[in-house]
Amino acid sequence: MNIQENILIAPYTTFKIGGPARFFCAVATEDGLVEAVRYAKGEGLPFLVIGGGSNLLFSDSGYAGLIIKNEIMGRTFTDDGTLYSVVDAFAGEDWENLVRETVEKDLFGIENLSAIPGKVGASPVQNIGAYGAEVSKVIVSVRVLDTSTMQFVELSQLDCKFSYRDSIFKHEKGHYIVTRVRFRLCKLGELNIEYGALQKYFVEKDMTKPSLKEVRDAVIEIRKSKLPDWTMWGTAGSYFKNPVIEAARFADLRSEYPELPGFVEHDGRVKVSLGYILDKICNAKGLSVGNVSVYEKQALVLVAKPGATATEVLNLANELMRLVKEKTGIVIEGEVEWAVA
Numbered sequence: 001m002n003i004q005e006n007i008l009i010a011p012y013t014t015f016k017i018g019g020p021a022r023f024f025c026a027v028a029t030e031d032g033l034v035e036a037v038r039y040a041k042g043e044g045l046p047f048l049v050i051g052g053g054s055n056l057l058f059s060d061s062g063y064a065g066l067i068i069k070n071e072i073m074g075r076t077f078t079d080d081g082t083l084y085s086v087v088d089a090f091a092g093e094d095w096e097n098l099v100r101e102t103v104e105k106d107l108f109g110i111e112n113l114s115a116i117p118g119k120v121g122a123s124p125v126q127n128i129g130a131y132g133a134e135v136s137k138v139i140v141s142v143r144v145l146d147t148s149t150m151q152f153v154e155l156s157q158l159d160c161k162f163s164y165r166d167s168i169f170k171h172e173k174g175h176y177i178v179t180r181v182r183f184r185l186c187k188l189g190e191l192n193i194e195y196g197a198l199q200k201y202f203v204e205k206d207m208t209k210p211s212l213k214e215v216r217d218a219v220i221e222i223r224k225s226k227l228p229d230w231t232m233w234g235t236a237g238s239y240f241k242n243p244v245i246e247a248a249r250f251a252d253l254r255s256e257y258p259e260l261p262g263f264v265e266h267d268g269r270v271k272v273s274l275g276y277i278l279d280k281i282c283n284a285k286g287l288s289v290g291n292v293s294v295y296e297k298q299a300l301v302l303v304a305k306p307g308a309t310a311t312e313v314l315n316l317a318n319e320l321m322r323l324v325k326e327k328t329g330i331v332i333e334g335e336v337e338w339a340v341a
């Protein structure tokens with residue numbers, strides 16, 4: 001294990017922000033991971049596992065502990081003789097590469113999650129979702145290192161306590177480190193094209209029965225038109241979660257803002273479009289603090305120019321939270337994680 005000192009974190013994140021990590025190492029095997037965690041524990045250091053750094057904001061002063069970059073690679077596809085294939089992917093695999101390969105193999109289930117940056121190991125952490133799909137729907141189990149016992153265990157889908165952009169991994173930080181995710185994908189699945197933007201795309205193209213590959217291509221094209229290119233700009237995608245509020249509260253807001261989009265959840269509460277609130281109710285597009293601004297095509301997204309600082313991101317985010325509270329009474333939560341030690 002090669003532990004380096006004082007390594008700048010910014011290049012390991014898509015925000016391209018963050019001071020030096022006191023210690024940093026990349027691990028390519030489960031044994032290497034165990035060794036790294038033992039090292040941090042032995043030295044009494046906080047530690048944080050990262051994948052592609054696409055959902056993290058690090059402090060300008062850096063991280064006073066050990067950053068462990070998970071680079072455990074490998075993926076296998078097993079046809080279990082039923083309608084399904086079992087896909088085992090290790091944590092360091094690139095998420096988008098995995099999606100591409102599943103679509104090439106005609107496996108249904110994660111095509112709507114095309115072009116999401118990051119690694120497989122982080123996909124269950126915030127239960128990644130897009131265009132009406134959530135990864136938890138196709139996860140069978142997650143292999144983790146339980147850092148309290150230092151044993152590897154297999155958590156079932158239920159154990160992971162998935163919900164909207166949430167899971168056990170977010171609440172028990174550092175307890176579990178994901179090393180492999182097992183997915184169950186369907187060979188003859190149904191396409192999920194109910195989501196507004198996808199529906200509109202296919203109506204406009206006059207495509208009534210798109211193929212699996214066409215759905216993936218559509219998602220990629222729509223994302224390109226709405227999101228900044230993270231390889232060029234600093235960003236972590238949507239900075240906030242869409243708020244989920246009581247139905248009565250939503251009805252009140254709707255009487256004031258008749259076009260406010262809302263989606264009824266299974267528990268009767270309503271997930272409200274924060275992009276709409278920020279754009280149409282708070283006029284947030286174009287707001288900026290220093291080198292960080294609200295993206296002109298999607299108000300949920302913050303973009304950072306070279307030289308931007310974490311303090312600028314936090315100040316802009318706080319201003320947006322204040323505006324939303326003032327105009328709608330809703331307290332919003334960040335989706336991007338503030339990584340500090």
Ligand SMILES: Cc1cc2nc3c(=O)[nH]c(=O)nc-3n(C[C@H](O)[C@H](O)[C@H](O)COP(=O)(O)OP(=O)(O)OC[C@H]3O[C@@H](n4cnc5c(N)ncnc54)[C@H](O)[C@@H]3O)c2cc1C
Nearest residue numbers: 051052053054055117118119121122128129130178236237
């Ligand atoms: C342009 C852009 C668009 C995006 N669009 C979407 C979207 O549509 N939907 C969506 O859900 N997200 C989206 N995201 C957010 C991000 O891509 C996802 O959250 C992604 O899963 C993060 O993966 P990562 O490997 O970069 O994780 P990181 O940012 O490195 O880590 C995120 C969290 O996971 C933890 N973690 C990482 N690896 C492990 C592991 N092996 N074991 C345990 N914990 C781990 C980290 O400690 C941290 O808490 C977007 C981001 C960007 C930049």
